[in-house]
Amino acid sequence: MGTTQRTPCGKLNAGALHVAHKLVEQRESLGVRVLNIAGAQVVDAGIEAPGGIGAGLLLSRACMANLANITIQQGRVGDIANPVVAVYTDQPVAACMASQYAGWQIKTDDFFGMGSGPMRAAYGKEPLFDDIGCRESSTAIVGILEAGTMPTDAAVVMIAEKTNVNATRLHLLVAPTASLAGGVQIVARSVETAMHKLHELGMDLSRVITGFGAAPLPPVAKDDMKAIGRTNDAILYGAEVTLYVTGDDDSLADLAGKAPASASRDYGEPFGDIFKRFDYDFYKIDPMLFSPAAVTLQNIETGRTHTAGKVNHDVLGRSFFN
Numbered sequence: 001m002g003t004t005q006r007t008p009c010g011k012l013n014a015g016a017l018h019v020a021h022k023l024v025e026q027r028e029s030l031g032v033r034v035l036n037i038a039g040a041q042v043v044d045a046g047i048e049a050p051g052g053i054g055a056g057l058l059l060s061r062a063c064m065a066n067l068a069n070i071t072i073q074q075g076r077v078g079d080i081a082n083p084v085v086a087v088y089t090d091q092p093v094a095a096c097m098a099s100q101y102a103g104w105q106i107k108t109d110d111f112f113g114m115g116s117g118p119m120r121a122a123y124g125k126e127p128l129f130d131d132i133g134c135r136e137s138s139t140a141i142v143g144i145l146e147a148g149t150m151p152t153d154a155a156v157v158m159i160a161e162k163t164n165v166n167a168t169r170l171h172l173l174v175a176p177t178a179s180l181a182g183g184v185q186i187v188a189r190s191v192e193t194a195m196h197k198l199h200e201l202g203m204d205l206s207r208v209i210t211g212f213g214a215a216p217l218p219p220v221a222k223d224d225m226k227a228i229g230r231t232n233d234a235i236l237y238g239a240e241v242t243l244y245v246t247g248d249d250d251s252l253a254d255l256a257g258k259a260p261a262s263a264s265r266d267y268g269e270p271f272g273d274i275f276k277r278f279d280y281d282f283y284k285i286d287p288m289l290f291s292p293a294a295v296t297l298q299n300i301e302t303g304r305t306h307t308a309g310k311v312n313h314d315v316l317g318r319s320f321f322n
Contacts, residue, residue, distance in 0.1 A: 009094040009098050009134035011136065012098060012099050012136060013118040013119070013122060013136065013140060015067060016063075016099070016117060020043070022058060023045075024043065027043070030045075030055045030058070031049055031050040032045045032181075033048065033049040035150070038153040039167035039170075040159075040168070040170035040171065040172055041170070041171045042151060042173075043172070043174065044175075045173060046175035046176055047150055047179070051180055051181035052180050053083075053180060053181070053184055055181040056180060057070055057071075057072070059175060059182075059184070060087070062142055064100045065095055065098075065099040068087050069087070069088055070085065070087045073214070075216055077317055077320055077321070080317070080320075082217065083217040084217065085184055085187045085188050087188050087190060087211075089210070092191060092195055092209075092210065092211040093132055093195070093206065096192035096196075096211070097128060097132050098118070098121050099116070100116055100117070102146065103128060104123060106147075106151070106159065110154055110155070111149065111152045111154065113145040114147070115144070115145055116143070116144045117142055117173070118136075118142055121134050122135075122137060122163040122165075123162050123163050128199075131199070131205075138165070139165065140165065140169045141171065142171045142172075143173070144172075144174075144185065145172055145174045146182060146186065147176060148178075150174060156170065156172070159172070177224045177227035178221045183217055183220060184217060186234075187217050187218070187231060187235070188215075190213030190215045190239040190241050191241055193241075193291055194241040194243060194259065194295050195208065195211065195243075197288070197290065197295075198243075198255060200287065201255055201259070203251075203255055207245045208245050209246065209300060211241065211242070212241070212243075213240065213242070215235055215238050218230035218320050225272075228272075229270060229273075230320060232290075233270055233271050233272075234316075236290070236293060237261070237293050238316050239293050240293060241292045241294070241295050242296040243296070245297050245299055246299065246300060249304050249306070253306045256296070256297050256307060256308045257308050259292075259297075260295050260308050260309025260310075261289055261291045261292065261293055261309065262293070262308075263308075264288040264289035270315055271319070292309070293312060294309035
């Protein structure tokens with residue numbers, strides 16, 4: 001299966017900047033507010049501002065460097081009508097791994113948040129970039145923060161320094177997990193979660209040509225801890241992903257069987273219960289759990305399809321609606 005080949009990624013931050021500008025221009029209709037923090041332009045999409053689905057869709061597009069199409073569709077969880085977040089991208093390595101993956105913990109003495117978006121490619125210190133390439137320098141930086149509070153001056157200054165720009169050229173889009181916009185941008189990670197799992201399994205991600213995924217949008221939880229449970233369940237028990245790939249079918253058959261969340265020893269209960277059982281320590285949970293409910297690999301060279309996993313409506317119903 002080998003190591004992932006370096007993939008040309010283009011100008012990720014420049015692509016996301018177009019989306020960030022649209023979010024700011026439409027701030028009143030989208031229910032967001034725009035602040036200046038330590039010189040940076042910071043968009044609140046769910047902390048004090050109400051945000052909404054529209055804001056969440058733009059956050060998701062910015063998070064994927066404007067390299068994906070993201071929509072809301074009608075679906076069901078069991079017998080209950082429930083929205084679904086659908087996403088596709090023809091540049092899955094760049095959009096998902098170099099940009100969307102939440103691989104940067106933003107931590108100062110007075111702030112903590114999970115950082116994603118193309119600012120990660122400008123920072124470039126995650127080992128993942130040694131595999132995929134895609135590091136870049138940019139005159140303007142765009143990042144998405146999953147956080148329950150607005151970033152502090154110290155956090156903004158740190159991000160600017162690590163991405164090599166003046167803070168006035170930094171654009172941060174912020175939403176908590178327990179918000180509508182935040183939920184949309186997290187659940188839009190169905191393809192990214194599959195890509196990351198396959199990378200962990202040793203697949204050469206340059207074999208993935210196009211990705212499509214859909215996952216149910218959970219009800220907004222009353223606090224971030226419960227929201228973490230529901231958004232994880234949306235992926236682990238509700239996401240269905242199809243990747244269009246190339247290469248030999250023997251390796252694809254092996255990968256498909258290992259790709260779904262159900263291949264993990266910790267699969268089977270709502271994530272909130274699993275998290276509690278492991279003392280709220282992510283690192284104690286089997287890392288192979290973090291994957292979509294169902295994964296399909298369609299080989300565009302041979303015409304063969306390899307698939308495993310299925311949606312678990314029982315666990316979704318318990319998590320979402322109890």
